[in-house]
Amino acid sequence: MKQKITIKTIAKELGVSTSTVSKALKDSHEISKDTKDKIQAYANLYNYKPNNLALQLRNQKTKVIGVILPKIVHHFFSTVIMGIEDGANAKGYNIMVCFSNESYKKEVETLKVLSNGSVDGLIISIASETLENKDFNHIKGLVSEEIPLVLFDRVVDEISCDKVVVDDVGAGYKATKYLVENGCKKIALITTPNHVNVGALRRQGYEKALIESYIKTDKNLIVEVDESKDIKPQIEKVFHEDIDAIFAVNEIYAANAMRVAKERGFTVPKDMSVIGFTDGLISEYSSPSITTIAQHGFTMGKQAVELLIERIENEAEIFKPKKIVISSDLKLRESTKTSS
16 A cells, blocks of 8 residues: 655655645646656655645635643743744734643644644644653644644654754753752652653753762652642652752642642751742742743744744745754742852
8 A cells, every 4th residue: 555645745755845846736837847747657656635625724824823732820831822922923923722731632623623724834732641642643644734833842753843842851950950069969859740751851850960969869759740630749748758859840849849848847948949940920929939940931932933934934945844942041039048
């Protein structure tokens, strides 16, 4: 059985642009006879059939960009939306924002609705359940149908599209290294389940900083939070151990950790330093305010939409996926002590 091919497949195999392939298949006078014959022969060999929905999407621009996010509760995603909207509006586009609520099924259904021609392209951060299932066929389908796509934050290498990510390993390393340099040796990590790749990458940075400081990683000091259950009791587990610091991979986990510390009679940062992730209102207005890793969500959103619009408006170019990595900064506040 011959493989299913697209205009991009033909363009890549024959070393021409997608625009050339499209015109050749329409028997355009702009394309030389030799090139047309070669492209049409290849298309016939592999039984190429144009996808009408994809054609509608390409030929009838809506000037609308679809955005699918896992959840709205995190400050990070709200800043990403602001960045996407700012970049979209500057280019004359509007955005349509939907939420998967971390559900694979809802993500699949939302993609079906948005990819039927109602948007010009999509920006997606993958749902936790999708990452756990490792079933990305619905997203790969967008690529095969040549629908412009950018993944951000939660991405997977096997999907061939543009991506925008934070240097999560570097961020985890910065946070943990700072704690070690200021006298902390028993550093707990409150993170996501390992299938959520951003948490897994931040954990890599945490472990790297410990190894460099000759501190053995203690699995008893690591809690992987299942957000389908009550968060606080899960975080309480690390307080059964002798800890002097906590690194949490988002500000909600950090705020919960500070609450538990207070209930157990600890003073932050005198008895225990805390670093969170994402510089949101929770971090800024907690008491004490939380030292955090700033992800620059606005910049990430703006970069993602600029990549997408470039892809939408330059279809003639041969597709080469781009990956933008945004560095993060440690924002010092009251929840961490400094060595004297």
